[in-house]
Amino acid sequence: xxxxxxxxxxxxxxxxxxxxxxxxxxxxxxxxxxxxxxxxxxxxxxxxxxxxxxxxxxxxxxxxxxxxxxxxxxxxxxxxxxxxxxxxxxxxxxxxxxxxxxxxxxxxxxxxxxxxxxxxxxxxxxxxxxxxxxxxxxxxxxxxxxxxxxxxxxxxxxxxxxxxxxxxxxxxxxxxxxxxxxxxxxxxxxxxxxxxxxxxxxxxxxxxxxxxxxxxxxxxxxxxxxxxxxxxxxxxxxxxxxxxxxxxxxxxxxxxxxxxxxxxxxxxxxxxxxxx
Amino acid sequence: xxxxxxxxxxxxxxxxxxxxxxxxxxxxxxxxxxxxxxxxxxxxxxxxxxxxxxxxxxxxxxxxxxxxxxxxxxxxxxxxxxxxxxxxxxxxxxxxxxxxxxxxxxxxxxxxxxxxxxxxxxxxxxxxxxxxxxxxxxxxxxxxxxxxxxxxxxxxxxxxxxxxxxxxxxxxxxxxxxxxxxxxxxxxxxxxxxxxxxxxxxxxxxxxxxxxxxxxxxxxxxxxxxxxxxxxxxxxxxxxxxxxxxxxxxxxxxxxxxxxxxxxxxxxxxxxxxxxxxxxxxxxxxxxxxxxxxxxxxxxxxxxxxxxxxxxxxxxxx
Numbered sequence: 396x397x398x399x400x401x402x403x404x405x406x407x408x409x410x411x412x413x414x415x416x417x418x419x420x421x422x423x424x425x426x427x428x429x430x431x432x433x434x435x436x437x438x439x440x441x442x443x444x445x446x447x448x449x450x451x452x453x454x455x456x457x458x459x460x461x462x463x464x465x466x467x468x469x470x471x472x473x474x475x476x477x478x479x480x481x482x483x484x485x486x487x488x489x490x491x492x493x494x495x496x497x498x499x500x501x502x503x504x505x506x507x508x509x510x511x512x513x514x515x516x517x518x519x520x521x522x523x524x525x526x527x528x529x530x531x532x533x534x535x536x537x538x539x540x541x542x543x544x545x546x547x548x549x550x551x552x553x554x555x556x557x558x559x560x561x562x563x564x565x566x567x568x569x570x571x572x573x574x575x576x577x578x579x580x581x582x583x584x585x586x587x588x589x590x591x592x593x594x595x596x597x598x599x600x601x602x603x604x605x606x607x608x609x610x611x612x613x614x615x616x617x618x619x620x621x622x623x624x625x626x627x628x629x630x631x632x633x634x635x636x637x638x639x640x641x642x643x644x645x646x647x648x649x650x651x652x653x654x655x656x657x658x659x660x661x662x663x664x665x666x667x668x669x670x671x
Numbered sequence: 672x673x674x675x676x677x678x679x680x681x682x683x684x685x686x687x688x689x690x691x692x693x694x695x696x697x698x699x700x701x702x703x704x705x706x707x708x709x710x711x712x713x714x715x716x717x718x719x720x721x722x723x724x725x726x727x728x729x730x731x732x733x734x735x736x737x738x739x740x741x742x743x744x745x746x747x748x749x750x751x752x753x754x755x756x757x758x759x760x761x762x763x764x765x766x767x768x769x770x771x772x773x774x775x776x777x778x779x780x781x782x783x784x785x786x787x788x789x790x791x792x793x794x795x796x797x798x799x800x801x802x803x804x805x806x807x808x809x810x811x812x813x814x815x816x817x818x819x820x821x822x823x824x825x826x827x828x829x830x831x832x833x834x835x836x837x838x839x840x841x842x843x844x845x846x847x848x849x850x851x852x853x854x855x856x857x858x859x860x861x862x863x864x865x866x867x868x869x870x871x872x873x874x875x876x877x878x879x880x881x882x883x884x885x886x887x888x889x890x891x892x893x894x895x896x897x898x899x900x901x902x903x904x905x906x907x908x909x910x911x912x913x914x915x916x917x918x919x920x921x922x923x924x925x926x927x928x929x930x931x932x933x934x935x936x937x938x939x940x941x942x943x944x945x946x947x948x949x950x951x952x953x954x955x956x957x958x959x960x961x962x963x964x965x966x967x968x969x970x971x972x973x974x975x976x977x978x979x980x981x982x983x984x985x986x987x988x989x
Contacts, residue, residue: 504761510732511729511732511757511761512756512760512761513756514756515752515756517721518725518752518753518756518757520725521721521722521724521725521726521728521729521753521757522725522726522728522729522732522757523729524722524725524726524729525725525726525727525728525729525730525731525732525733526729526730526732526733527729528714528726528729528730529729529730529733529734529735530733532711551721552719552721552722552725552753555717555719555721555722556722556725556726558717558719558722559716559717559719559722559726562717
């Protein structure tokens with residue numbers, strides 16, 4: 396299996412554009428979850444910057460890799476990377492969250508490149524497992540990737556899906572957990588502790604790797620070596636910083652919901668563009 | 672009905688390699704033949720209905736026709752959000768099969784009674800809702816579902832009405848079946864409880880009250896034409912369902928006729944009235960307790976027609 400990898404400069408620029416697009420999108424439309432989008436911007440950049448076998452000219456190609464953004468609240472990040480990859484015009488991004496737009500706050504299908512609608516947590520891994528099982532049934536070589544939040548690992552359905560994927564040896568399925576340790580209104584440590592997190596996934600018979608979810612080289616290396624173990628589904632626990640890229644948003648639960656506007660928007664944009 | 676369903680599905684499976692049957696670890700002894708003959712088309716996903724429904728959506732998005740199978744409320748209410756978001760919103764080709772509609776599982780208890788499913792499932796956009804009354808309808812509905820594209824729900828009763836199919840009759844999804852002609856009163860029933868309506872119609876006929884008996888095997892979309900005709904051609908409509916009256920067959924008929932501007936002479940919804948079935952007993956016993964048996968239907972009709980109940984014969988006295 397050969398994977399075309401454009402590393403690492405291209406993906407860093409892509410990650411920065413995802414963040415600036417998402418900042419503008421949430422600001423203009425009044426959408427939230429900017430912290431959760433910044434948290435996974437590097438993961439999205441590496442996936443769409445060379446890991447995923449997808450083609451904007453043939454978004455429904457049956458041979459494409461599937462991607463399920465189970466943390467659907469990071470929809471603006473997915474829309475941004477899809478537009479950057481040419482699935483639809485970049486201008487469309489600025490309609491996000493506004494009357495008549497087809498870019499809603501949580502990911503909705505019907506757009507080129509969007510396989511699955513999400514938004515309610517704990518759904519994505521089951522759908523992804525279904526897609527992976529279907530691929531196995533017909534011996535199709537494409538892979539299925541599912542990006543989860545740590546908060547949605549509170550959902551029992553996530554673990555139902557984890558049991559299923561391991562039982563059926565879905566080695567074509569990769570779960571990436573955006574492990575930023577801050578959930579909706581409080582830290583994971585105060586809400587429902589997930590640690591020992593790696594042990595949990597391993598106990599569910601997944602092949603697990605931990606890494607820095609902002610280290611493009613590490614992400615690229617890990618995601619280029621799938622599956623981690625031949626007969627198991629792979630889980631990548633990406634240790635991240637919520638709000639990554641804007642100093643006053645980093646590790647701040649406030650920015651799960653706060654809308655970046657006014658001086659805060661200007662300061663955030665300046666930091667992202669390196670002009671602060 | 673369960674056997675009619677699985678028998679039909681087993682016969683069709685080899686002709687539909689895209690067909691998959693998922694069970695939430697139920698169907699002991701029932702699914703063996705299907706499993707043995709078509710192991711690649713069968714999956715026991717475990718006692719995990721949320722995952723079963725999400726998986727089904729993922730499989731359907733990849734081109735499969737997926738049946739999810741479990742009993743009572745497990746394949747519906749337990750995983751309602753997956754049905755709504757993952758199956759219906761994507762118009763995924765998933766057929767949800769409930770074995771044990773209504774109070775089929777009588778003495779097992781309310782946890783296993785499906786008595787709000789029709790109301791809830793019919794509220795979901797893009798969902799087809801089927802509730803056959805006899806083994807013929809169950810088999811035909813199953814056959815239809817295999818070729819139908821999109822989300823559907825089928826409620827299979829443990830009880831079944833006697834088969835009254837006319838020679839050459841074809842199953843028409845979305846069309847109400849008139850299983851007995853009559854012009855005095857319409858008894859509109861769904862599911863196996865249609866048997867009680869037929870029994871009541873026999874008793875009422877002996878008293879000179881002739882009932883039109885309708886099998887509403889498709890709750891959604893509802894056949895407004897047949898209902899409107901029943902409203903104008905008969906003296907009144909009584910809906911009969913082993914289900915909550917709120918939002919079920921009775922609710923659906925009321926909505927439909929009101930919106931169509933057609934008003935029956937009288938209208939009674941027979942079903943569970945804001946209650947759970949907490950009494951222990953067989954399906955037949957519970958129908959009596961909750962006033963859903965033939966006797967209760969006879970009483971209801973006679974009362975509405977202003978006939979002195981004391982003169983009426985009851986089913987029990989027959």
